[in-house]
Amino acid sequence: MDMRFTRRAVNAALGASIAMPWVARAAFAQNPILLGVPTAQTAPVGTADHLDHLRGTQLAMEEINSSGGILGRELKLFTPDVNPIIPESIKQAFAACVDAKVNAISCAFVFIPIVAMDTTAKYKCPYLNGTAQREQTEKIKENPEKYSHVFQVDASDLDYGWTYPLMLEEQEKSGLWTPKNRKIHIVQEQSGYARSITRGIVDQVKKRGNFEIAQITDIQIPVQDWNPVVHELRQVDAGAIFINHWVAAELAAFTKQFVANPVKNSLVHLHYGPSQPEYLTLVGEAGNGFIWDSTIGHLQDERGLAFEKKYRERFPGPFPGAVYPGHGYDVAYLLKRAWEAAGDPENFAATAAAIRQNPTRGVCGTINVNNPWQEALHYPANGFDDELAAPSAEEGIPLLHIQIQDLEHKIVYPKEVASAQLQLPPWWS
Incomplete structure (x- = not known):
């Protein structure tokens, strides 16, 4: 900037x-x-x-x-x-x-x-x-x-983690996503904020029992080269991937390296960073199909x-x-x-x-x-x-999960405020 x-x-x-x-x-x-x-x-x-x-x-x-x-x-x-x-x-x-x-x-x-x-x-x-x-x-x-x-x-921050498995369950229930396996692979930066999100995912997965944490990969920021991470993602081959890092420029670098050698048929979630305009400026159409999240945003x-x-x-x-x-x-x-x-x-x-x-x-x-x-x-x-959960989407602030579709940000979860349905990413067969 x-x-x-x-x-x-x-x-x-x-x-x-x-x-x-x-x-x-x-x-x-x-x-x-x-x-x-x-x-x-x-x-x-x-x-x-x-x-x-x-x-x-x-x-x-x-x-x-x-x-x-x-x-x-x-x-x-x-x-x-x-x-x-x-x-x-x-x-x-x-x-x-x-x-x-x-x-x-x-x-x-x-x-x-x-x-x-x-x-x-x-x-x-x-x-x-x-x-x-x-x-x-x-x-x-x-x-x-x-x-x-x-x-x-x-x-x-914890709510990002707690909501993520709920989003996965909802997409599977809708029939729009059929996971190739029940594994979740988390890639996390070394900060208290990121660890809170990871803890939320792990706790919710253990509680609900519908998925399993296959791997947690730690990264040191700033990330200069994502290729070792992409290689590990391919080895684990999880059905759902959560990149727990929020800096737009670095997530853009990940996006380019991932789409060049993707983990086929995996649903990939990039935490928050694609909300920043820099992300789409850097990646263009390569960003289509990725999902991101935010605790607030205009509906x-x-x-x-x-x-x-x-x-x-x-x-x-x-x-x-x-x-x-x-x-x-x-x-x-x-x-x-x-x-x-x-x-x-x-x-x-x-x-x-x-x-x-x-x-x-x-x-x-x-x-x-x-x-x-x-x-x-x-x-x-x-x-x-x-105690902090609203009884309905209208009575609180929805925690949004948004997919990039044709270079536009579309809310795909929660369903009560969704503006579009999940689209299968380009790296899906």
């Missing part, structure tokens, strides 16, 4: 204005509500997702302001640069939000969530994120007073497609991502409703209470964080953390 392009996009968001006479606008902007949006602008990872999140937030901000703002006040953005994998950078970015006296913080994710939580713990403005780590929400549950202001508006229903249309018009060019544009958009509107319910954006406790007490349907589903983890209820139920 061109970092200068990312900086320009951030500057464009900061400079966004609404159409109204100068005098009226001056009065409108006199006492703005300030939303902090820590955004990766120069970091080696995360810039694509963070830019998506910022643009979704910007779109919501422009709509809100053009409709009169919030409680008669303009919504403005404050966007400090952050490296989401460096603790000191996270601390500095969130401290900058506190120093700027923002009314709330919306962030795509950081990989060391406790740093962000602790940096904002005394200030206590609402902090909403899509970090997707159970480590974060367990800390909230353990210390609800200290972290009463922190909300995770998607499911956690491909009437509401979600209307949002996508508005987003494409506002930010011309290839749609940049299927995950964080909707996430940023939904969080901004969730905060708008909470501020209006509280009646005072400076009353952080009342705003946090309004967030908890008022589930909000957005383009990604229904955000309901009224639980001890302050983590969005998700769908489908998986039998492990039923």
